[in-house]
Amino acid sequence: MESLKSQFRRTVDIARHAGYSVQQVRNLERDGVLPAATRTATGHRIYGEVHLRSALAYRALAVGAGPTEAKKILRVVHSGSISEALALLDAAHARLHAERIELGQAKRAAASISGEPIDDVHSSDSMSIAELADALGIRPSTLRHWDSEGLVTPDRTRQGARHYTPNQVRDARIVHQLRKAGYPIEQLRAVLPELRRAHRSEDVQSALAARDAGITARATAFLEAAAELHAVVSLTTPIE
Secondary structure, three states: OOOOOOOOEOHHHHHHHHOOOHHHHHHHHHOOOOOOOEEOOOOOEEEOHHHHHHHHHHHHHHHHOOHHHHHHHHHHHHHOOHHHHHHHHHHHHHHHHHHHHHHHHHHHHHHHOOOOOOOOOOHHHOEEHHHHHHHHOOOHHHHHHHHHOOOOOOEEOOOOOEEEOHHHHHHHHHHHHHHHOOOOHHHHHHHHHHHHHOOOHHHHHHHHHHHHHHHHHHHHHHHHHHHHHHHHHHHHOOOO
């Protein structure tokens, strides 16, 4: 039951305190993010503390886990299935933790290729598979394996022979450095997209720093959401 000490609020009060518009508050109630409001005899909504806390929990969860998952969690909380809601939160935390691990791998990968000038790409760098293998000091079969694993996929000539463009040569150089640093194929699949999107070492560092800041912001949002969710549960769980 909702606490008897709750201060009742109008829709505009919830909107003001939660940082939403009046229509957004009504939409959140419609979507089950807020429990159904009580109504006055004239049909006006009456909101309580649990509604404000739910709106604040959703706001934080939307940052930490995304709007869709945030709505799902709040709906489950209001259904009374706290164990299911906690399982959803655990899963969201696990996904964020996995992203943090991938980020760490990408940072180490960037350090491993710090001596490889990834912005040093010229039109004359196009190579056949034999030329590229010779330049890297590896066997052509290694390049074929990287191709089959989707790490470095070259173009093909009309005769079907592999032909590496300057950017593909650059990708091969990056993969070669990371393989020498001990990166297994599975980890390379995770970190390569981050490295491939950048054209300079500075771009790589900037992208990784931005991703790090994003993960930190989402983790902080989870902390804020936890406090609000605890309040929601306290307000909606019957007192024994």
